Amino acid sequence: xxxxxxxxxxxxxDITAVTVRGLSFYRDGRPIFDRVDLDIPRGKVTAIxxxxxxxxxxxxxxxxxxxRPDAGRIEVxxxxxxxxxxxxxxxxxxxxxxxxxxxxxxTDLSVFENVAFPLREHTRLPETLIRTLVLMKLEAVGLRGAxxxxxxxxxxxxxxxxxxxxxxxxxxLMILYDEPFAGQDxxxxxxxxxxxxxxxxxxxxxxIIVSHDVKETVAIADYLYLISAGRVVEHGTxxxxxxxxxxxVDQFMHARPDGPMSFHYPAPPYFSDLLAEASA
Amino acid sequence: MMAWLAGMGGFVLDRxxxxxxxxxxxxxxxxxxxxxxxxxxxxxxxxxxxxxxxLPIILVSGLFVGMVLGLQGYxxxxxxxxxxSLGTVVALSLIRELGPVLTALLYAGRAGSALxxxxxxxxxxxxxxxxxxxxxxxxxxxxAPRFLAGCIAVPILTGIxxxxxxxxGYVVSVIQLGVDGGAFWAQMQAKVQLxxxxxxxxxxxxxxFGLLANWVALFEGYEALPTSEGVSRATTRTVVxxxxxxxxxxxxxxxxxxxxx
Ligand SMILES: Nc1ncnc2c1ncn2[C@@H]1O[C@H](COP(=O)(O)OP(=O)(O)O)[C@@H](O)[C@H]1O
Ligand SMILES: [Mg+2]
Numbered sequence: 001x002x003x004x005x006x007x008x009x010x011x012x013x014d015i016t017a018v019t020v021r022g023l024s025f026y027r028d029g030r031p032i033f034d035r036v037d038l039d040i041p042r043g044k045v046t047a048i049x050x051x052x053x054x055x056x057x058x059x060x061x062x063x064x065x066x067x068r069p070d071a072g073r074i075e076v077x078x079x080x081x082x083x084x085x086x087x088x089x090x091x092x093x094x095x096x097x098x099x100x101x102x103x104x105x106x107t108d109l110s111v112f113e114n115v116a117f118p119l120r121e122h123t124r125l126p127e128t129l130i131r132t133l134v135l136m137k138l139e140a141v142g143l144r145g146a147x148x149x150x151x152x153x154x155x156x157x158x159x160x161x162x163x164x165x166x167x168x169x170x171x172x173l174m175i176l177y178d179e180p181f182a183g184q185d186x187x188x189x190x191x192x193x194x195x196x197x198x199x200x201x202x203x204x205x206x207x208i209i210v211s212h213d214v215k216e217t218v219a220i221a222d223y224l225y226l227i228s229a230g231r232v233v234e235h236g237t238x239x240x241x242x243x244x245x246x247x248x249v250d251q252f253m254h255a256r257p258d259g260p261m262s263f264h265y266p267a268p269p270y271f272s273d274l275l276a277e278a279s280a
Numbered sequence: 281m282m283a284w285l286a287g288m289g290g291f292v293l294d295r296x297x298x299x300x301x302x303x304x305x306x307x308x309x310x311x312x313x314x315x316x317x318x319x320x321x322x323x324x325x326x327x328x329x330x331x332x333x334x335l336p337i338i339l340v341s342g343l344f345v346g347m348v349l350g351l352q353g354y355x356x357x358x359x360x361x362x363x364x365s366l367g368t369v370v371a372l373s374l375i376r377e378l379g380p381v382l383t384a385l386l387y388a389g390r391a392g393s394a395l396x397x398x399x400x401x402x403x404x405x406x407x408x409x410x411x412x413x414x415x416x417x418x419x420x421x422x423x424a425p426r427f428l429a430g431c432i433a434v435p436i437l438t439g440i441x442x443x444x445x446x447x448x449g450y451v452v453s454v455i456q457l458g459v460d461g462g463a464f465w466a467q468m469q470a471k472v473q474l475x476x477x478x479x480x481x482x483x484x485x486x487x488x489f490g491l492l493a494n495w496v497a498l499f500e501g502y503e504a505l506p507t508s509e510g511v512s513r514a515t516t517r518t519v520v521x522x523x524x525x526x527x528x529x530x531x532x533x534x535x536x537x538x539x540x541x
Contacts, residue, residue: 091415093412107405
């Protein structure tokens with residue numbers, strides 16, 4: 001049920017890439033996270049799942065230092081991200097890739113130049129070497145032939161793969177994936193699932209996937225966290241969660257419309273809300 | 281009444297906070313300019329985008345404004361038999377006021393709005409955030425080159441606007457209305473002063489306006505809400521704010537430079 005399910009407990013401290021302790025975060029006074037604890041194991045694929053709007057994207061932004069927590073600590077490789085100066089944070093981010101939900105390709109640059117961008121900005125490599133590296137990264141995502149296209153000419157799945165090639169251009173140690181499967185057709189979905197797993201194992205990466213697509217995510221994750229309403233509801237290996245006794249986990253993992261999780265945004269009781277207009 | 285006061289107070293506080301943010305933004309922008317020594321290519325590309333591509337509108341507008349000045353000036357001066365001063369009238373109006381002010385307003389419409397939309401869309405589509413995630417500072421890579429290019433372009437565009445305007449005035453008054461060409465140029469040469477007129481108007485005013493126009497445009501884009509509505513509002517605000525700021529500062533600068541204290 002915990003990390004010791006995949007690692008012996010005495011190894012756990014060195015083996016976590018990201019440690020989150022007592023994380024609280026508010027948006028417009030509304031708690032998005034309320035004292036959340038998480039451990040992301042190194043070299044594994046860890047998935048963080050939860051319904052839309054629970055704050056999965058927010059969590060990735062917190063881990064990568066784009067947002068600051070209101071309370072608690074977030075450590076990446078043993079350093080506290082929200083206490084870093086911009087220079088040090090940028091140093092850390094060179095070892096971190098992030099795949100944005102939208103892909104976030106630079107629309108004024110071709111596919112080739114998008115992937116070359118981090119190399120040009122952070123290295124002084126000669127043009128021939130940059131070309132080789134870019135073609136290698138594009139080959140890894142199967143889009144070497146699309147190098148001269150502009151982002152507007154790509155399909156959603158292709159754009160995401162280009163963004164992935166760009167995210168691994170500097171050979172990061174960790175990749176954060178924001179909803180990699182959302183809005184993909186079954187084929188590009190399968191391609192992405194395979195790609196994420198292969199990259200993780202071939203490059204020895206630590207992968208963090210944030211998603212609400214249960215089937216695909218469970219298929220590649222080594223470890224799962226389920227979050228809802230600002231708390232970690234359950235965590236464990238996919239096998240643990242699949243046979244969890246919790247009705248909430250059961251509802252989410254097997255996509256049942258009825259269960260403890262409500263489909264409604266928090267609201268006052270329906271009846272009194274309807275009457276409120278009349279009495280006002 | 282209390283609610284009205286509170287509303288007013290809230291509005292003023294809001295504006296002050298925004299002004300403070302704008303100033304911090306400018307400081308960060310100025311700090312990022314150093315980066316351009318390493319990457320002059322970025323600056324040159326933006327000089328083309330904001331400067332060269334603004335040339336057509338500046339050339340055409342300058343020509344027409346100069347021709348109108350020639351016509352109006354002639355109609356007024358001819359009654360006093362003073363048409364030989366026409367060159368001075370056209371040149372001083374353009375150099376002191378119309379050149380810097382109209383160029384800044386045209387620039388805000390042509391280049392400023394485009395800058396706001398570009399930055400706002402880059403933000404809305406997470407391009408700026410993904411750049412930060414690749415450990416590249418958008419202030420250095422995206423904002424600084426656009427800012428410096430704009431600040432260089434506006435004074436040059438003002439100079440061009442003014443020169444073309446004077447040419448337009450010449451065409452109308454000398455070639456069409458028959459004013460003496462020698463007098464047109466000689467009077468202008470005698471009355472227009474290099475530092476007091478050209479220096480103050482074309483150089484200092486346009487430098488101030490250029491800074492204002494580009495600062496506002498980039499700030500509005502950077503602060504735009506990341507939605508299509510947010511970007512469209514920011515673009516409108518750029519044009520409105522720049523226009524008001526330019527006119528307000530023009531009054532101040534004119535009072536300081538040409539006022540009889
Ligand atoms: N920039 C923002 N300002 C205010 N609220 C936001 C912002 N971004 C997201 N939220 C809110 O924070 C909550 C979590 O958002 P998000 O992390 O995007 O959820 P998820 O990725 O799990 O769908 C949502 O309720 C959303 O409305
Ligand atoms: Mg999200």
